[in-house]
Amino acid sequence: MTVYRATPPPHDPAESTGRLPPIQRKRRIRRRRFFSGGLGLVVLLLLATVILVSVYTDAGFSPDGTTQSTTSSDDVPDSISEGGPVIDVNAEGEVRxxxxxxxxxxxxxxxxxxxxxxxxxxxxxxxxxxxxxxFVVGSQVARHPDVAERITAEGHEIAGHSFTHPDLARLPNWRREMENSQTQLAIAYATGRSSSLMRPPYSSFADAISDEDWQTVQDVGAQGYLTVLDTMDSEDWKRPGVDAIVRNGTPKGTGGQILLMHDAGGDRSQTVAALDRLIPEMQRKGFRFSTVSAALGDEVNPAATDEAVWRGRALVWTVHFADFVLDILWVLLIVAGGLIVVRTLILFLFAWRHSRHRRSPDWSWGLPVSAPVTIVVPAYNEEKTIAPAVRSLAASRHPNLEVLVVDDGSTDGTVAAVEELGLRNVRIVRIPNGGKANALNAGVALSRSELVVMVDADTVVEPEAVHRLVQPFGDPMVGAVAGNVKVANRGSLIGKWQHIEYVIGFNLDRRLYDTFGCIPTIPGALGAFRRRALTEAGGLSTDTLAEDTDLTMAIHRAGWRVVYEESARAYTEAPASMKQLWKQRYRWSYGTMQAMWKHRHAVVESGPSGRFGRRGLPFITLFSVLLPLLAPLIDLMALYGLLFLDRKITIIGWLAMLVVQVLTAILAFRLDREPLRPLWTLPLQQIVYRQLMYLVLLVSALAAVTGRRLRWQTIHRTGDLSSAPSPARGV
Amino acid sequence: MGKARTPENAPTHYIPIGSQEPPPVFVDPTGGRRRWIRRTAYGIGLLLVLALIVVWLSQLGGSAPPPGRTPGPSSAAAAR
Structure with missing residues (x-):
């Protein structure tokens, strides 16, 4: 498909850098780069923080203590193993x-x-x-500060149990300090209080302290905390039944006890019921209930400093923000995943039906069409490709056919290349340079036939293509026909990727759009038009960069049917380098957005225009703009899952997506009777090509929003048409 | 030059080429929208950077200590 250079736009000091003096130009480009680079960096930093915070608060960096590495307790002093449940190690190392x-x-x-x-x-x-x-977990306090506040408001004591419930013994000291500090901050924000008590996760009785735990107790003591263990375990986490919990919680004798229970981590209804029995029973036996600090004679939860409250606020808000962003990402991911599945199913169903319908023996468009056809070939500096293109067109098997090459003020040997062919049914006209749309309009105006075929100058067609392409005009409602465009240069990897994309695009997407009567684009490489449809649509215009999409939409709105004829095949030279591909796709997606925006009023109009506006436009927007914009999420979440979630499930999920794509591609290739061999590049396509494609979409959407002017860019041609059918080969 | 021959059955008429077209879709010739968006984006970006700095500093700028305790538990607590 020709990417075509138009006349330079009027000088526009705010936007274009093309006509500025070199230094200013460089400066402006540098400023733009700085701007987008800085913005990208901020977004990246933000996302990194969000992910870091959410992974941290979900204990993604916290080893759990279900398996103990050592059980030795040689270094633990006897005064600890046989001592009370509250351990005080002061800064001098004195232990009480x-x-x-x-x-x-x-x-x-x-x-x-x-x-x-x-x-x-x-x-x-x-x-x-x-x-x-x-003993609260800091991250839980951050997520439910109101519950934490109720705890202290009702006269209970609140104390730390780390921030993310890790096995403290397996963490470096700085992490232990961080865990305790952040818990302190979360409590300070939620309740306005502080606490000097701390219970290490996975701790139990004093006599179960191992060497590693002892190190933790000493470090925590040096930070200024009292370590609070327990003397009785209700074992309510096992959910042994209310009776068992009450039994476990009933002390033997009259000694003071610290009873361990849980208020989180699953269904705690047994704990609630057991408490309702245990407390009155113990009170009857003469026991009194106390908070730990009160029993020790300490002040219960002294007020926190203002600084701690402020820092706690920052912490809690960050956690909330991270949770919020991640929730949104997950919702979007589920929406995107759902849409992709729906889209794949619809594609399969309708493409298959469409193909079966067209191949059935009694399918016909109407009476055979053999009316005269003019093929308009706009050309700007296409000396390398124009000769094979024109030769293949002139050799088309259709009665009464004329090729009209519109030379748009080329500065190379384009005209000479055409004249050299010496073909009788080829006419060449030269017009001043005015852009592709302008050249096509001129070509249409200079032709006489009712049927006009437009072909790019870098495209060769099969001998039957033009004849087949105009057959749908047997139906008087049909105003325009899209042909089946294939990639001619498939030798390189990038060529293969585009080949796959074209085959899928033309055999699945376009069949689907055809079924719903909303083909968004008659490709510039091969399309046929009824003159009346062209006139009613107002011809081609220059206000969008995708003049083909714009024209197709205008024809829809004028009430004509736009159909796809898959048997009319043309071979075009696809961009051969990443840079060229980027430019081409940038223009396509920007142009498509322009065209959709230009025709947006169709949504509220009546008649055929409204029908297209309400049926076609939303469909095109959903599947060609919104869905691809959500696609990066799949990669992003796959990466996130690979790093922080269950790796196996993530890989299975990603492979499932790949299998769906492979199946889609196989169907498309079968429908088009293409050999399946190039499909081996499909897994690779997931890693480079796809990201490039949605980056293009993102950048062009940004360009649209900021109102930046995009211009036609010339694409460098090599003249490589190696995969085109052989009669057309041989330059 | 008066020598160019037109097809006998076709009347001669003008074909407008390169006529004035409406301005391109999306393009904002004054640059006002672009400037506004750029300034807003700078503003939001700056705010976000500040927020990030505050958050990181508040969490990594030294640990929050527990409150100082009253010297030793009272006699009510039985030292063991």
Whole structure:
């Protein structure tokens, strides 16, 4: 498909850099690069922070303590192993342990706050006037600050249980400090209080302390915390039944106890029920309930400093923001995934039906069409490709056919190349340079036939192509016909990728659009028009860069049918380098957006225009703009899953997507009777090509929003048409 | 030059080439929209950077210590 240079746009100081003096131009380009680079960097930093925070708060960096690495306790002093459940190691390394006073039970709840179970437990506690101590996980406090606030508001004690519930013994000291500090901050923001108590995750009785745990206790002590273990384990996390929990929580004798329970981590209904029995029973036996600090004679939760509250606010807001962004990403991912599945199903179904319909023996467009045809070939500096293109067109098997080459002020040997061919049914006209749309309009105006075929100067056609292409005009409602365009230079990887893309695009997408009567584009490489349809649509215009899409939409709106004739095949030279490809696609997607925006009023109009506006435009927007814009999410989330989630599931999910694509591609290739061999490049396509394609879409969407002017760019031609059918070969 | 021959059955008429067309879609010739978007984006970007800096500093700028404790538990707590 020819990418064509138009007349330079009028000088526009705000936008174009083309006519500025070199220094200013360089400066402006540098400023643009700086601008987009800086913006990209900020977005990247933001995303990195969001991911880091959410992974951290979801304990993605926290080793769990279900398997202990050592059980040796040689280094643990006897005074600890046999001492009380509260361990105080001061800065000088002096060790003291305390227990609860006699007939005192300190109820302790780990792992909260939980939005469902903590309030229920608080209800039971307040009913029985029993204060308790809640060892909260900082990240949970950040997510449910209101529950944490209720804990202290009702006279209970709140204390730290780390930020992400890791096995502290397996973390470096700086991480332990960070965990405790952030928990302190989260508590400060949620409740306005502070706490000097701390219970390490996965801890139990004092006599179960291993060497590693002892190191943790010493470090935590040096930070200024009292380590609070327990003397009785209700084992409520096993959900052993209410009776068992009550039994486990009933002390033997009258000694003071610290009872371990849980208010989070799954269904805690047994804990709630057990508490409702345990507390009154113990109160009847003469036990009193106390918070840990009160029992030790310490102040319960002194007020936090303002600084801690502010820092806590920053922390909690960050966690909320990260959760929010990630939730949105997941929702978008699910929407995108759903859309892709729906789209694939629709494609399969309708492409297959379309193909079966067209191949059935009694299918015909109407009476055979043999009316005169003019083939308009616009050309600007196409000396390398124009000769084979014109030769193949002139040799087309259609009665009464004329080729009209419109030379748009070429500065190379384009005209000479055509004249050298010496073909009788080829006419050449030269017009001043005015752009492709202008050249096509001139060609249409200079031709006399009712049927006009437009072919790019870098495209060779099969001998039957033109005849087949005009057959749909047997139906008087048909105003324009799209041909089947194939990539001629498939030797390179990039050529193969485009070949795959073209085959899928023309055999699945276009068949689907054809079924729904909303083909968005008659490709410039091969399309046929009824003159009346062209006139009613107002010809080609220059206000969009995709004049073919613009024209097709205008023809739709004028009430004509636009159809696809898959048997009319043409071979075009696709861009051969990434840079050329980028330019071409940039123009296509920007042009498509322009065309859709230009025809947006069709949505509210009546008649055929409204029909296209309400049926075709949303369909095209959804499948060719919104869906590709969501596609990067799949890669992003795959990367996220690979790094932080279940790797196996992520890989399976990604491979499933690939299989769906391979199946889609195989169907397309079968429908077009193409050999399947180039499909081996499909897995590779996922890694480079796809990202390039949505980057193009993103950049062109940005260009559209900012109102930047895009211009036609010349594409460098090599004249490589190696995969075109052989009669057309041989330059 | 008066020598060019037209097809006998075709009347001679003018074909307008390169006539004035409406301005391109999306393009904002004054650059006002672009400037506005750029300034807004700069503003938002700056705010985001500031927020990021605040967040990172607040979390990594030294750890928050626990409150100083009153010297030793009272006699009510039985030292073991």
């Amino acid at each position: 342990t305390y227990g609860m006073p006699a007939k005192t039970i300190a109820l302790t709840f780990d792992d909260g706050p939980d939005p469902l179970w903590t309030p229920k437990i608080l209800d039971v506690l307040s009913r029985h006037h029993a204060p308790a101590t809640f």
